[in-house]
Each structure stands twice: as C-alpha cells, then as structure tokens.
Amino acid sequence: MTTLGITDGRVLRPDLSVEEADVLVDREGGEVLDVGPDAGRDADERLDASGGLVVPGLVNAHTHAAMTLLRGYADDKPLESWLREDVWPAEAELTLDDIAAGTRLAALEMIRSGTTGFADMYFHVPRVAEVVETAGLRARLGHGVVTVGKDEAAAWADVEESLDVAETVRETSDRIETAFMPHSLTTVGEEYLREGVARARDLDVPVHIHANETRGEVDPLVEEHGVRPLEYAREVGLLEPEDFLAHGVHVDETEVELLAETGASVVHCPASNMKLASGMAPVQRLLDAGVGVGLGTDGAASNNDLSLLGELRDAAMLGKLAADDASAVAAPDAVRMATAGSADALSLPGGRIAPGEAADCIVVDLDAAHLTPVHDPVSHLAYAAAASDVRHTVCDGRVLMRDREVLTLDADAVRAEAADRARDLVTRAN
Ligand SMILES: N[C@@H](CCSC[C@H]1O[C@@H](n2cnc3c(=O)[nH]cnc32)[C@H](O)[C@@H]1O)C(=O)O
Ligand SMILES: [Zn+2]
Structure with missing residues (x-):
C-alpha cells in the first residue's frame, strides 16, 4: 500500500464541522484511512493543504x-x-x-x-x-x-x-x-x-x-x-x-x-x-x-x-x-x-471525509481577498468560493489536479480540439 497525505489544512467533516487535521489516504484502495492532526506526516506522497479547506469531492x-x-x-x-x-x-x-x-x-x-x-x-x-x-x-x-x-x-x-x-x-x-x-x-x-x-x-x-x-x-x-x-x-x-x-x-x-x-x-x-x-x-x-x-x-x-x-x-x-x-x-x-x-x-461512493469512505476530496484555497476573513468556512463554500479557488483534486485516491495543473488530461490539447470540433459542428448544423 502507498499513501497520500493531504496535510496542514482544515477538514470539513461529515457533520459539516471544520477541524484542523490531515487526511491520510490509501492510494491503491482509494479509501480514506485516517483524519486527524499529523495523520499525513509520514505519507509516501503529500499534498499541501495549508491555508485551505479539505472538502469532499x-x-x-x-x-x-x-x-x-x-x-x-x-x-x-x-x-x-x-x-x-x-x-x-x-x-x-x-x-x-x-x-x-x-x-x-x-x-x-x-x-x-x-x-x-x-x-x-x-x-x-x-x-x-x-x-x-x-x-x-x-x-x-x-x-x-x-x-x-x-x-x-x-x-x-x-x-x-x-x-x-x-x-x-x-x-x-x-x-x-x-x-x-x-x-x-x-x-x-x-x-x-x-x-x-x-x-x-x-x-x-x-x-x-x-x-x-x-x-x-x-x-x-x-x-x-x-x-x-x-x-x-x-x-x-x-x-x-x-x-x-x-x-x-x-x-x-x-x-x-x-x-x-x-x-x-x-x-x-x-x-x-x-x-x-x-x-x-x-x-x-x-x-x-x-x-x-x-x-x-x-x-x-x-x-x-x-x-x-x-x-x-x-x-x-x-x-x-x-x-x-x-x-x-x-x-x-x-x-x-x-x-x-x-x-x-447517485448511489456512488464519496461525499464524506471519514475513515473507510472513498478518497474523493478537493482542497479549496481560502487564501484570497474574496475569502477574507474566514468567520465560517462553510459560509464561504456556499456563498463566496469559486471554481478557480480549487487547488487540488483527488478521486479514488489518485491526484487528478495538483496546484491547478490537471495531471490526467492535456488541458491545452483538450480545449483546442473541443473548440475546433464545436466550430465544425455548428457549421454542419446550419
Ligand atoms: N437519444 C436521444 C438523446 C437524449 S440525451 C439527453 C438529452 O437531454 C437534453 N437536455 C439538456 N438539458 C435538458 C433539460 O434541461 N431538459 C430536458 N432535456 C435536456 C440534451 O440536449 C439531450 O438531447 C436522442 O436521440 O435525441
Ligand atoms: Zn438535463
């Protein structure tokens, strides 16, 4: 087993309380192993969540x-x-x-x-x-x-x-x-x-x-x-x-x-x-x-x-x-x-960060002018955070985006192909 530690951030728990904690993930099993202070310290790979909030995907x-x-x-x-x-x-x-x-x-x-x-x-x-x-x-x-x-x-x-x-x-x-x-x-x-x-x-x-x-x-x-x-x-x-x-x-x-x-x-x-x-x-x-x-x-x-x-x-x-x-x-x-x-x-795994749950989680950056001050992180998620505040994305224990770089798709190529195909599609439709 290799592990992923999402460290030094705050974590949104299933009851929607927020606590300072690491999240430790089994990468192959795609499962959360532990949530707690320093839980990710000795992980094989680390994702920095400092200044951020770890939220279910x-x-x-x-x-x-x-x-x-x-x-x-x-x-x-x-x-x-x-x-x-x-x-x-x-x-x-x-x-x-x-x-x-x-x-x-x-x-x-x-x-x-x-x-x-x-x-x-x-x-x-x-x-x-x-x-x-x-x-x-x-x-x-x-x-x-x-x-x-x-x-x-x-x-x-x-x-x-x-x-x-x-x-x-x-x-x-x-x-x-x-x-x-x-x-x-x-x-x-x-x-x-x-x-x-x-x-x-x-x-x-x-x-x-x-x-x-x-x-x-x-x-x-x-x-x-x-x-x-x-x-x-x-x-x-x-x-x-x-x-x-x-x-x-x-x-x-x-x-x-x-x-x-x-x-x-x-x-x-x-x-x-x-x-x-x-x-x-x-x-x-x-x-x-x-x-x-x-x-x-x-x-x-x-x-x-x-x-x-x-x-x-x-x-x-x-x-x-x-x-x-x-x-x-x-x-x-x-x-x-x-x-x-x-x-x-959808009857799909995910939606909660707790031991035994699917390791689908994201880190939302709270270090931004539009998210200052942080009286209540849940309020910010609901009312003030935007897509571009997402720093990392993890699904099934695998890092899909690290520091806003998507690792599983070539972003420029994907955008270019979609734009080309959309233009041709609309030409055919008219
Ligand atoms: N096999 C069907 C396709 C159905 S896919 C689902 C469809 O839902 C359509 N769709 C998208 N948004 C909505 C909506 O809000 N209400 C109803 N249909 C929608 C979408 O454009 C797509 O055609 C066929 O041969 O046309
Ligand atoms: Zn629809």
Missing part, C-alpha cells in the same frame, strides 16, 4: 457532459423551443469523436472546479466511459432515450440501446456505474417507459429521468393521464429508492410525499431552471419532507458552466426566494446537497 448529479460543445450556442429561450429549434438539430450532427472531445472538455472543467463524480445522460456512452476512465473521475452513465417523433422500430432501438449501455458499460471501470435513462416522462411513450423500466429492474440498475421540469411539460401530462406526473411515474414502475429525477420543479404536496415515501431522489438544477425560466423547485420543502436532494448543473448549454461551487450558491439563493424565507436552504444545506446529497442520490 463535489458531485454533479445531473449533466450532459458533451454539451460543453454547445456552450453559448443558443441562449435566452425556454426549454421547448431551445431543445427543438437549436439543441436537437445540432445534436443530430454529433459524431462519436465530437462526443469524446466534448466530454473531455467537461472532464477538464469538472476536475478544475473540484468535481470528482457525476451523472451523465447522453449518447455514444462507451466513448463517454473511455473519457471518464482516462480522466480518473467517477460517474454514473446512461444513454438518453427519446421516442417521440420516431417510428416504432427506431423507438424500440433507442430503448434497447439504453438498456444495453446500462448492462455493458458498467464493466468499463470500477469507477463507472450505469442507469437506464429515459429522457423525460413526456418525450418517452408509456409502453416504452413501462417495458424499459421493468427491464432495468432485471438488470439491477437505477433509472434516471427528467421530471416535472416545466409547466409546459406538466400540464399536458396531467390532462392526458388524469394524475400528477410523479403518480404516473409510480404507475409505470419508477420511483424506486435508487432512482433519481432531474429538476422536480413543479411538484405538488402529493408528489413531495410520494418522493419521501418511495425514497427516490431529486436532483436540483437551479441555474438551468433560472436560465430556461422553468421555475423554482421547492427545495426546502423537499428537505423538510426527508426527500434526498442532490445538485446538478444540467448541460453547459443551459447553465453555462459546470461549476458546482457556483451551483450551490445558486441553490442557496434560489431556495430562499422559492420559500420566501431567508433561512431556507442555509449554507450547510447547500454544501451537503453538492457532496453527500448528490453522492447518495
């Missing part, structure tokens, strides 16, 4: 990584027209190599902003998995299914591809898990949902889906089925404890209770919900009811970055507006959402 519980290629391509539109007029036509032109390049750019951005784990819904997933493996991140991956607008054969083929990906891609790496991922309750027809979800249970994989994102999506569903969307979701076999739903903006009391009862989680995406004017999720209400809530950026085309430090600030801010209460979604709630909340929603 952030977990992005809902994104479409390769959409980095469409960052800034179509802004200032609501969901329906944004998808139909801009995003889907461009996505129809994506090649396998485009997906790989866009995902590499996302991985680079995630590592540089302190994200160690994520859930991705996209296509050409084996290529996504290769990038995740090389970058050293942890992920739950799936192929997004859309059946509306397709003939029956094409629709079933899309369902089959998602199930096949869920079954096979999890073998790629110890750090990769999968899910069956129907795109949403309205873009996948009922018979496909029922059959796909039942088959996912046989494969023992969870289901990830967009749900209750906009009123424009909820109202017609209620009209057609005569029940709330999450009641319909339950009827078609969704809402098992390991399932996780993106957005959950327009949920009523019945649906909040249904989530609490079933144990399915919600992934809150505040920036995307604001940018597409989708609405405000009742996050404090969900937390009060005991619903598991994680945090996601959604794709870079509706955000427009993948920084979870930015996102958890948005979550804390929007949560107060939604509840009309300044004490709602307090700093510790937002920080928990981006760490343990997301890891638990």
